[in-house]
Amino acid sequence: MMPFTRLRALMLAPSSAIFAVLFMMPLGYFFVLSFWRVRAYRLRPDATITQYLAVFRDYSKPMVFTFILAFTIAVVTTLVAFGYSYFCRFKAGRHGTLFVFVAVLTLFGGYLAKIYMWKIILGSSGILNTALIWLGIIDKPITVFLFSPIAVLITLVHYTLPLAILPIYGALRGVEDTPLQAARDLGAHPTRVLFDIVMPQIRLGMISSFSMTFIFCAGDYVTPLLLGGPHTSMIGIFIQSQFGLRVNAPLGAAMSFSVIALCLMLIAVVGLAVIRIFRARP
Amino acid sequence: MRAWRNGLWWSFASLVVAFMLSPIVILMVFAFNRGELLSFPMTGFSFRWFADVFTRPEFVAAFENSLIVSTTVGMTATVVGTMAAMGLARLRVSISAGIMTALTVPLMVPPLMLGVMLLSYYTQWLGLRLGLSTVIISHLVFTQPFVILIVSSRMAAFDFAVVDSARDLGASSLRTFFTITLPIIASSILGAALIAMAMSMDDFLVTFFTIGGGNTLPTYMWGMLRRGVDPSINVVAVLLMLFSISASLIGFRITRYGK
Numbered sequence: 322m323m324p325f326t327r328l329r330a331l332m333l334a335p336s337s338a339i340f341a342v343l344f345m346m347p348l349g350y351f352f353v354l355s356f357w358r359v360r361a362y363r364l365r366p367d368a369t370i371t372q373y374l375a376v377f378r379d380y381s382k383p384m385v386f387t388f389i390l391a392f393t394i395a396v397v398t399t400l401v402a403f404g405y406s407y408f409c410r411f412k413a414g415r416h417g418t419l420f421v422f423v424a425v426l427t428l429f430g431g432y433l434a435k436i437y438m439w440k441i442i443l444g445s446s447g448i449l450n451t452a453l454i455w456l457g458i459i460d461k462p463i464t465v466f467l468f469s470p471i472a473v474l475i476t477l478v479h480y481t482l483p484l485a486i487l488p489i490y491g492a493l494r495g496v497e498d499t500p501l502q503a504a505r506d507l508g509a510h511p512t513r514v515l516f517d518i519v520m521p522q523i524r525l526g527m528i529s530s531f532s533m534t535f536i537f538c539a540g541d542y543v544t545p546l547l548l549g550g551p552h553t554s555m556i557g558i559f560i561q562s563q564f565g566l567r568v569n570a571p572l573g574a575a576m577s578f579s580v581i582a583l584c585l586m587l588i589a590v591v592g593l594a595v596i597r598i599f600r601a602r603p
Numbered sequence: 604m605r606a607w608r609n610g611l612w613w614s615f616a617s618l619v620v621a622f623m624l625s626p627i628v629i630l631m632v633f634a635f636n637r638g639e640l641l642s643f644p645m646t647g648f649s650f651r652w653f654a655d656v657f658t659r660p661e662f663v664a665a666f667e668n669s670l671i672v673s674t675t676v677g678m679t680a681t682v683v684g685t686m687a688a689m690g691l692a693r694l695r696v697s698i699s700a701g702i703m704t705a706l707t708v709p710l711m712v713p714p715l716m717l718g719v720m721l722l723s724y725y726t727q728w729l730g731l732r733l734g735l736s737t738v739i740i741s742h743l744v745f746t747q748p749f750v751i752l753i754v755s756s757r758m759a760a761f762d763f764a765v766v767d768s769a770r771d772l773g774a775s776s777l778r779t780f781f782t783i784t785l786p787i788i789a790s791s792i793l794g795a796a797l798i799a800m801a802m803s804m805d806d807f808l809v810t811f812f813t814i815g816g817g818n819t820l821p822t823y824m825w826g827m828l829r830r831g832v833d834p835s836i837n838v839v840a841v842l843l844m845l846f847s848i849s850a851s852l853i854g855f856r857i858t859r860y861g862k
Contacts, residue, residue, distance in 0.1 A: 420620070428851065430848040570719075
């Protein structure tokens, strides 16, 4: 082990400067801003919780809706990601790496491009409908796909799935075969092997996949705006509009901090529950 | 019974693969479709939309901006992140893990909020003029953590005996870094640079709020999306996708992440 020398401090300086000046200071300013108010289109320094009260008075409906939808998406994504990673690790044999590669392939490749593609696929004269009509399965286009929470769910599960697969697969790679085999040889039921041996070892990977997905979805605004239609009023749309048309940065800041605080609280609850349920049993 | 269950696993995995890949495959197919309509059946193969988009000055400007931003961000994030990873190497785990966790906190903030937060900070507090430079410094916030994570994980498997020998034989720490350490970890650094570039190229939300006037490819595409159906959107989307997918794939390949 090496001591923390002046050279080390120097090496860490640029990163720390970026972190401090471009992240901590903006975050601090934004937090202070959430206690200000806007009068006659100008920011007035203040120390009021008006904005937070406004968030819970006027925006509780989109807030609740956002959290329910984001939670659903995060649960679906984490479960599918778990199934897929489990398949890659234990069931795919030597093709496992190839299947992981597919997930890595779709990891990047355009946030907007993916949203746009789902719009093209799900639209009433879109690919899914025209293909289904062409094949003679349906004779009228199905209109419920696009401009509904379902479209947002499909698109965001698609976007977050590769992000969620990597931590879970990473955790599953660390699970050794021998104890599993031993448990099976001693007559343990497959579900017991899964819940008592595999899950305790990968619970942190599951939690990190869930948290990433949940935070991303709770803060997204492009997907609900382009695909959600009038009944998918997610909080991101309202946050964005405080910095566009409505010019009320303090309210936007208060909304952002409310979303982040609620996200962290929910993740803490889910995380603790997962850790308790899937603890290693003697 | 066993074969039946195995079949179920394989069909589940195939469905997930189809779900993950279909939008990308369909996009590629339609970008080369001759017709104006984005539906089946197809009307023939053509490059006309590619040719069309490169004659638009706004597209070319956005393309140039994207190249400028992503290469600058990629290089800066790599140098800064590698320096930090070197500074953290061989420290006691309790210290280095703490610093690393702090530096990766920005990844926990949704991009929309990072964008509006930086917008308020630049325009209201600092009074900066928005432009490509504000986009570039903003991208460093979420790209440098990835470089630090990738290079640090390489350093965890690094054999420091070679470095110690060089130092014992009288080489300066700078010389040791450039002649010993760098050649050994070069592939990880290059991979980290490509992944940082891909993330920067792909970013829409932070760019949208910090660019002010001009466009990068994602914000240009956003403008097209808001205006309505235009087959050239496919081309812009395909170009964006190809750039970020190829950069990140090569990046993952050489850092051996998938192995």
